[in-house]
Amino acid sequence: xxxxxxxxxxxxxxxxxxxxxxxxxxxxxxxxxxxxxxxxxxxxxxxxxxxxxxxxxxxxxxxxxxxxxxxxxxxxxxxxxxxxxxxxxxxxxxxxxxxxxxxxxxxxxxxxxxxxxxxxxxxxxxxxxxxxxxxxxxxxxxxxxxxxxxxxxxxxxxxxxxxxxxxxxxxxxxxxxxxxxxxxxxxxxxxxxxxxxxxxxxxxxxxxxxxxxxxxxxxxxxxxxxxxxxxxxxxxxxxxxxxxxxxxxxxxxxxxxxxxxxxxxxxxxxxxxxxxxxxxxxx
Amino acid sequence: xxxxxxxxxxxxxxxxxxxxxxxxxxxxxxxxxxxxxxxxxxxxxxxxxxxxxxxxxxxxxxxxxxxxxxxxxxxxxxxxxxxxxxxxxxxxxxxxxxxxxxxxxxxxxxxxxxxxxxxxxxxxxxxxxxxxxxxxxxxxxxxxxxxxxxxxxxxxxxxxxxxxxxxxxxxxxxxxxxxxxxxxxxxxxxxxxxxxxxxxxxxxxxxxxxxxxxxxxxxxxxxxxxxxxxxxxxxxxxxxxxxxxxxxxxx
Ligand SMILES: Nc1ncnc2c1ncn2[C@@H]1O[C@H](COP(=O)(O)OP(=O)(O)OP(=O)(O)O)[C@@H](O)[C@H]1O
Ligand SMILES: [Mg+2]
Numbered sequence: 365x366x367x368x369x370x371x372x373x374x375x376x377x378x379x380x381x382x383x384x385x386x387x388x389x390x391x392x393x394x395x396x397x398x399x400x401x402x403x404x405x406x407x408x409x410x411x412x413x414x415x416x417x418x419x420x421x422x423x424x425x426x427x428x429x430x431x432x433x434x435x436x437x438x439x440x441x442x443x444x445x446x447x448x449x450x451x452x453x454x455x456x457x458x459x460x461x462x463x464x465x466x467x468x469x470x471x472x473x474x475x476x477x478x479x480x481x482x483x484x485x486x487x488x489x490x491x492x493x494x495x496x497x498x499x500x501x502x503x504x505x506x507x508x509x510x511x512x513x514x515x516x517x518x519x520x521x522x523x524x525x526x527x528x529x530x531x532x533x534x535x536x537x538x539x540x541x542x543x544x545x546x547x548x549x550x551x552x553x554x555x556x557x558x559x560x561x562x563x564x565x566x567x568x569x570x571x572x573x574x575x576x577x578x579x580x581x582x583x584x585x586x587x588x589x590x591x592x593x594x595x596x597x598x599x600x601x602x603x604x605x606x607x608x609x610x611x612x613x614x615x616x617x618x619x620x621x622x623x624x625x626x627x628x629x630x631x632x633x634x635x636x637x638x639x640x641x642x643x644x645x646x647x
Numbered sequence: 648x649x650x651x652x653x654x655x656x657x658x659x660x661x662x663x664x665x666x667x668x669x670x671x672x673x674x675x676x677x678x679x680x681x682x683x684x685x686x687x688x689x690x691x692x693x694x695x696x697x698x699x700x701x702x703x704x705x706x707x708x709x710x711x712x713x714x715x716x717x718x719x720x721x722x723x724x725x726x727x728x729x730x731x732x733x734x735x736x737x738x739x740x741x742x743x744x745x746x747x748x749x750x751x752x753x754x755x756x757x758x759x760x761x762x763x764x765x766x767x768x769x770x771x772x773x774x775x776x777x778x779x780x781x782x783x784x785x786x787x788x789x790x791x792x793x794x795x796x797x798x799x800x801x802x803x804x805x806x807x808x809x810x811x812x813x814x815x816x817x818x819x820x821x822x823x824x825x826x827x828x829x830x831x832x833x834x835x836x837x838x839x840x841x842x843x844x845x846x847x848x849x850x851x852x853x854x855x856x857x858x859x860x861x862x863x864x865x866x867x868x869x870x871x872x873x874x875x876x877x878x879x880x881x882x883x884x885x886x887x888x889x890x891x892x893x894x895x896x897x898x
Contacts, residue, residue: 415739417894441741451732455664467653468740511740 366429368393368515368546369414374423376409383409385570386423391548396541398561399550402642405567407550408448411519414548415445428515441469444513446521450504454493458484458503461492462510469511481536482506483529498524505533509540516540518549522556534559554634568642582637589632593625650742654750662754665724672720673762676712680704680766681773683830688774694834701774702861703832709763709788709860710853711829716759717795719820721751722802723812730809734893744893752796759792778860786866787859790873791852794880798848800887807896823849848879 369391376384384406391397399407412418413425416432425432430439452461459475466472479488482502487495495503501524508516518537522530530553537560541547551557557564558578565575574581588606590613591598603609606629617624632640662668688701695703728734737747770776778784802819806812826833826840827849833841844850855872858864866873 417735437741437743440739443739445739447732447736449732451736453661453733455661464657465740468650468742
């Protein structure tokens with residue numbers, strides 16, 4: 365099957381500054397792909413090149429079988445976009461805004477269905493300027509979905525959402541992916557990635573430093589941690605062979621007839637893996 | 648075409664909704680006309696062939712309305728939309744760029760047509776103005792307003808930020824209106840100021856409108872003025888087509 369997005373050797377500089385130093389990845393149909401990375405890593409640069417807004421310097425990029433730099437109007441009808449900063453007509457109501465954008469597409473979703481998806485039923489007839497920050501962001505998501513696109517780019521879509529709204533947005537994104545839509549998402553919320561993404565890539569200073577499923581990332585990167593308390597002090601062991609180390613530790617304790625106080629075996633969280641990937645000194 | 652009609656309807660609604668813009672470009676010229684007309688509308692202007700001042704003023708204010716609505720209003724609105732990222736967002740949809748731009752220009756022209764009608768009505772009711780050759784007059788106003796809309800598009804290229812837009816635009820179109828004799832006869836202006844005015848398009852629009860409405864000529868009697876106005880409009884269109892930006896400055 366041909367991938368929905370394929371990126372090979374993509375580079376981009378702003379003046380002397382190399383924002384992307386050659387990145388590669390692919391997205392298959394129906395996949396949710398998470399792009400992670402600290403501020404300035406190059407996430408928005410990447411996503412806007414794929415959306416056709418920015419020109420690349422080098423590399424091959426194919427999105428829905430076309431080069432985004434030259435793709436036409438039909439191609440744009442098949443993608444949905446949430447930009448990092450929200451923008452909308454301040455003087456239109458939620459429903460009017462969605463109806464205006466719906467009119468640009470061949471087969472839009474019904475406006476009221478979209479309003480339901482983003483949970484703004486009560487604000488249906490409120491003008492955008494009177495929405496709260498999170499409500500605006502939800503409308504942003506709605507505007508990306510109203511054309512019923514098959515590929516959706518979401519640049520930090522849930523920033524500013526309250527916890528309930530975030531869960532609902534996750535539900536929406538999951539159901540979209542259930543319908544076979546492909547989704548490329550950037551975020552700073554690691555729980556969001558754990559909840560949604562089939563695969564992730566971690567960007568750092570314009571390079572992909574890790575990629576794979578969340579399990580692969582968490583499993584591969586860091587040692588398992590074993591902690592317990594001895595004489596009131598924590599002892600922390602880091603090991604790649606937790607089974608053997610734990611066995612030795614507990615066997616010795618049983619022989620001594622001791623209890624290991626506060627014994628804990630921890631796999632590193634995605635957050636710890638992420639921090640170690642993005643904060644360690646580059647080799 | 649369906650897309651264009653959809654967009655035109657949307658743009659008309661948006662225009663009606665934006666109160667600041669409507670006041671600034673639509674109501675202000677009407678108010679100015681009323682005030683100036685009250686001050687000297689009943690005089691006769693000797694330097695201009697002893698015509699009634701109200702008739703003379705109406706023509707100038709119609710030109711002022713065209714530059715306020717077509718040039719100033721349009722460019723401020725577009726810069727705000729560009730810098731807030733709305734244009735960028737619209738670019739991500741299958742709406743063709745021409746449909747967006749043409750719908751916006753048509754909206755502006757419709758707003759100006761409405762303004763011209765209101766202004767003529769104010770003139771007739773309060774100052775007993777009389778205009779000649781309605782058909783030629785309408786053509787001349789359409790030509791002038793259309794030229795100012797493409798110049799307005801071109802001006803957005805020069806403006807960097809939304810904050811600066813109304814300052815820049817006001818600094819251009821208000822002095823130009825003054826120099827071009829929109830508010831009173833430029834007859835006694837020093838030669839240097841007249842020379843500057845003659846290098847700008849508004850003078851030609853106002854002169855054309857006056858020749859038609861006050862001096863009872865037809866638009867086809869003044870091909871020179873028509874050509875100058877059309878050339879300005881074309882220049883604006885060419886600059887806009889080449890350099891128009893959809894994305895905010897830092898994007
Ligand atoms: N238009 C631009 N001109 C110059 N430099 C830019 C431009 N856009 C981005 N950059 C630089 O490129 C780098 C990557 O920016 P980008 O916006 O892609 O980061 P990001 O990963 O999306 O960050 P964030 O998490 O803060 O959104 C940054 O160092 C930024 O300063
Ligand atoms: Mg970003």
